[in-house]
Amino acid sequence: MIEIIIFIGLQGAGKSTFYRTHFAETHALVSKDLMRNNKRPARRQAFLIAEHLKAGTSLVVDNTNPTRGDRQDIIEIAPDYQAKIIGYYFDSQIADCLTRNRQREGKARVPDYALYMTRNKLVPPDYSEGFHRLFQVKIAENPGTFEIHPWVQEEKLGPESI
Numbered sequence: 001m002i003e004i005i006i007f008i009g010l011q012g013a014g015k016s017t018f019y020r021t022h023f024a025e026t027h028a029l030v031s032k033d034l035m036r037n038n039k040r041p042a043r044r045q046a047f048l049i050a051e052h053l054k055a056g057t058s059l060v061v062d063n064t065n066p067t068r069g070d071r072q073d074i075i076e077i078a079p080d081y082q083a084k085i086i087g088y089y090f091d092s093q094i095a096d097c098l099t100r101n102r103q104r105e106g107k108a109r110v111p112d113y114a115l116y117m118t119r120n121k122l123v124p125p126d127y128s129e130g131f132h133r134l135f136q137v138k139i140a141e142n143p144g145t146f147e148i149h150p151w152v153q154e155e156k157l158g159p160e161s162i
């Protein structure tokens with residue numbers, strides 16, 4: 001079955017790294033980071049997602065996707081193509097993300113305030129949004145690796161715990 005994988009997490013949480021290590025071989029990459037010169041990135045993103053689905057290609061949407069609205073824009077495309085919607089919530093501390101972000105070079109590095117803005121908007125995902133599967137991901141101790149756990153809906157992972 002075709003999959004739409006939606007990443008959710010702060011800048012510097014490890015999303016693009018996780019894409020490279022876990023999905024680059026099997027899933028296309030859709031990211032607004034690749035549309036910086038586009039005037040209507042939301043429309044462009046929806047178009048690209050539909051193109052991949054039409055071609056029968058699974059994909060990952062690698063943005064911070066902090067709000068239900070951001071995720072709804074993606075999820076509402078899925079039924080037309082009978083795609084399975086899977087979410088990965090990157091469980092991270094903002095202090096760690098700020099540190100990792102400051103270590104990045106060039107365009108990959110964003111201003112600190114961007115992380116605070118995302119943190120303030122971030123709403124953890126919920127099955128009621130239409131996800132078929134949800135996971136939480138954490139950067140593991142062994143560099144370059146990740147811990148993946150099934151999502152526990154009751155767990156307190158909201159902005160107040162970051």
Ligand SMILES: Nc1ncnc2c1ncn2[C@@H]1O[C@H](COP(=O)(O)OP(=O)(O)OP(=O)(O)O)[C@@H](O)[C@H]1O
Pocket residue numbers: 009010011012013014015016017018033063064100101103104108110139140142143144145146
């Ligand atoms: N598992 C890991 N172990 C060690 N370092 C990591 C790990 N994952 C990511 N990093 C480092 O953390 C930094 C941020 O990672 P990455 O670029 O993947 O974050 P991101 O969530 O894609 O951020 P953005 O939303 O800004 O694109 C990078 O310098 C990366 O090398």
Ligand SMILES: [Mg+2]
Pocket residue numbers: 015016017033062
């Ligand atoms: Mg990234």
